[in-house]
Amino acid sequence: MxxxxxxxxxxxxxxxxxxxxxxxxxxxxxxxxxxxxxxxxxxxxxxxxxxxxxxxxxxxxxxxxxxxxxxxxxxxxxxxxxxxxxxxxxxxxxxxxxxxxxxxxxxxxxxxxxxxxxxxxxxxxxxxxxxxxxxxxxxxxxxxxxxxxELAFWGLDGSNLALLEGAEPVVPSDGGASSAVDQPTDARPRSVAEAIANLNHPDEGYRYYAVWWLSRFRVREAADALVAVLRHSTDRTALGGYPLRRRAALALGNLGALEALTFLQEALGNDEDWHLRHRAAEAIAKILMQQPSYMPNSQLTEALLSRLETFQSEAHNETESVTLPPGFDLSTLDEAKRARLLEIFAKRRADEARARRSTQTPTLGVDLQSAMMQEPYEWLLKALGYVAGRMRSDPAVWARYEDRFVSAMRPLTKHPVPLVQYAAHKAMYQATGKVEHLHALHGALEFGAEHHFSQRVLVRDLGELGQLESASAIANCAMVENSFKVFAIRQIIQRCNLELTHSALDPLFHLLDDLL
Known part of the structure; x- marks a missing residue:
């Protein structure tokens, strides 16, 4: 044929x-x-x-x-x-x-x-x-x-196919012509030194990428350069914010840079950019989490407490007020009917807020322009929880601050945003050791109690607390993936200060076996 x-x-x-x-x-x-x-x-x-x-x-x-x-x-x-x-x-x-x-x-x-x-x-x-x-x-x-x-494995000849690609422009230098290879045309740093230098690059994209790169790879030697960006960056958004400062604050938190705490406290008081305040509070909490042996000084403690107290005083009147649906005038009703209608309206708002609960959607029946929504309560509470937990090791120091800590944090256990509410319970448990706050976190892990995004955060927080009794609640949380649960139970085992052979850890190992 x-x-x-x-x-x-x-x-x-x-x-x-x-x-x-x-x-x-x-x-x-x-x-x-x-x-x-x-x-x-x-x-x-x-x-x-x-x-x-x-x-x-x-x-x-x-x-x-x-x-x-x-x-x-x-x-x-x-x-x-x-x-x-x-x-x-x-x-x-x-x-x-x-x-x-x-x-x-x-x-x-x-x-x-x-x-x-x-x-x-x-x-x-x-x-x-x-x-x-x-x-x-x-x-x-x-x-x-x-x-x-690898090229040979795929049957490709890079030397020939490269001829099909357009050539890069060649810029001659003082010493003669140089190839495009010697002059990278993208924002990707080739070294730590280049990434740090790019923080001052005239191109905004290079500066943003350099901050991300240093944060992603946890480059500790870049802490001073990132502090300079946090303090002096002039990049502004159309609304007047400081986007590069926000990213620098987040990067310093990822690095766990203790030397940046003073400057993050300054950023926490920035009245022009509430996003920067959020990032600064988050960075402070992450630094304290990564540095368990660090004892916060009185300056940091005062800064965190004063900011939390200021935020609450600004929002106090708004939390006490009741917003009526349009078209309702209760002034002509007797006291019993007025009280009953106010109760119905409050329950309706609570039900609507519960239906919309999500980690990434903070508009839970609260006005976005409200002082209650403009401040980083969640991360301030987490930072104060770490501070309180370490201060309790020194009874003399803790005695001076205990009442102030409790009075500042307890009202936020009723905050309408779930993650703020549970951050307050976590901080209160770290400050007082009362199991009622730990049980509030356990209850939030029950099926349908909260959005599963919120439950992921709670699983992580319970792992950080390191309490053995939390392991069962974590393992039984139906809405959270097993990978989150395994990581949290592993944290409990690491933080409970028990030998791995201790019999109290046997139930936790059985839970890990079941999850895996």
């Missing part, structure tokens, strides 16, 4: 398309697949003129081509000719002809050179698509620092 050159080419294209990972096929290759399938079913019958298949002429307009296709497809549709094999074959031929003649490029090639012209277009387009795909693979492998062996 002898194969024609066209048969060999079609087999080669088929093998390349279906070997390994399937690539996107150009429209002409799709037509080729349909034509090959139709010709296979016709068992070697010569290909028929496409215009004749549709009953059209070479002078037919696109609208006439479409009309002819609709007529022929209705005539030969298999549903209208059940059991007629010839009708099915004819219907496939009509579809194939229309796929070619409706495309201006393919129709022009067919008009000029017939099926040979179509084969040429198919060959060029398929080769072009393969080369584009190959080039993309090489570029991706190079970005991932792929080795020569």
């Amino acid at each position: 002898f194969l024609s050159l066209a048969d060999i080419r079609r087999c080669s294209l088929r093998d390349r398309r279906w070997s390994g990972r399937r690539r996107a096929q150009p429209r002409s290759v799709c037509w080729q697949c349909a034509q090959r399938n139709a010709s296979t079913r016709r068992q070697g019958v010569a290909r028929e003129d496409l215009y004749r298949v549709l009953g059209a002429t070479r002078d037919s307009s696109p609208a006439e081509i479409r009309r002819a296709f609709l007529e022929q497809s209705q005539r030969w549709h298999p549903d209208r000719n059940p059991g007629d094999e010839r009708a099915s074959e004819r219907f496939e031929a009509v579809k194939t002809a229309y796929q070619v003649l409706r495309d201006a490029t393919l129709r022009a090639a067919y008009d000029e050179a017939g099926f040979a012209g179509l084969d040429a277009v198919i060959s060029v387009e398929s080769r072009h698509e393969r080369m584009k795909d190959a080039l993309k693979e090489v570029q991706q492998l190079e970005r991932d620092n792929a080795s020569t062996e």
Whole structure:
């Protein structure tokens, strides 16, 4: 049996398309697949003129081509000719002809050179698509620092395919011409020194990426440079905020930089940017969490307490007020009816807030412009919880602050935002050791008690507290993924100050076995 050159080419294209990972096929290759399938079913019958298949002429307009296709497809549709094999074959031929003649490029090639012209277009387009795909693979492998062996494994020759890529502009230096390789054109730092230098780059994008990069890789030697950004960055948003300072504060928190605490306290008092206050409070809490041996000084304690007390005094009147639905005037009602209606309105607001509870949506029946929503209560409470827990080790120091801590934190256990409410319970437990606050956290893990995003945060917080009795509540939380639970129980084991062989840890190991 002898194969024609066209048969060999079609087999080669088929093998390349279906070997390994399937690539996107150009429209002409799709037509080729349909034509090959139709010709296979016709068992070697010569290909028929496409215009004749549709009953059209070479002078037919696109609208006439479409009309002819609709007529022929209705005539030969298999549903209208059940059991007629010839009708099915004819219907496939009509579809194939229309796929070619409706495309201006393919129709022009067919008009000029017939099926040979179509084969040429198919060959060029398929080769072009393969080369584009190959080039993309090489570029991706190079970005991932792929080795020569990896390129060879995929059958790609990077030295040849690189010729298809546009050249980078070459800027001559004082010592002569330099290549584009010597002058990177992206914001990705090649070293720690370059990342730190990029914090002062004239391009805003470079500065943002440098802060993220230093935070992502926990570069401790960059702490001083990030403090400078936190204090002196002049980047402003349209609303007057300091976006780069916010990112620098978050990065310092991820680094656990104790030397930045003083400057984060200053940022906590920034009245122009409430987002910066949130990031500063979050950074302080994260630093205290990462530095368990650090004993906070009186300056930090006063800063955190005073900010929390100030925030609460500003929001006090708003929390006491009751907002009535529009159209209601209770002034003419007697006391009993007025009290009953106020109770109904309060319950309705509470139910609506409960239905919308989510970690990322703080608008739980509270005005966004309210002082209650403008301050970082959650992270301030977490920071104060760490401070209180460490102060309790020195009874003389704790005696001076205990009443003030409790009076500042207890009202927030009734805050309308769930994560603030539970952060207050966590801080109160760290400050007083009363199990009622720990049980409040356990109750929030029950099915449907809170949104599962909030429950993830609570699982993490309970792990940080390190109490053995929390392990069962964590393991039984149905709405949180097992990976979160395993990490939290592992934290409890690490923080409970017991030897791994202690019998009290056996139930926790059984819980881990069940979760894994």
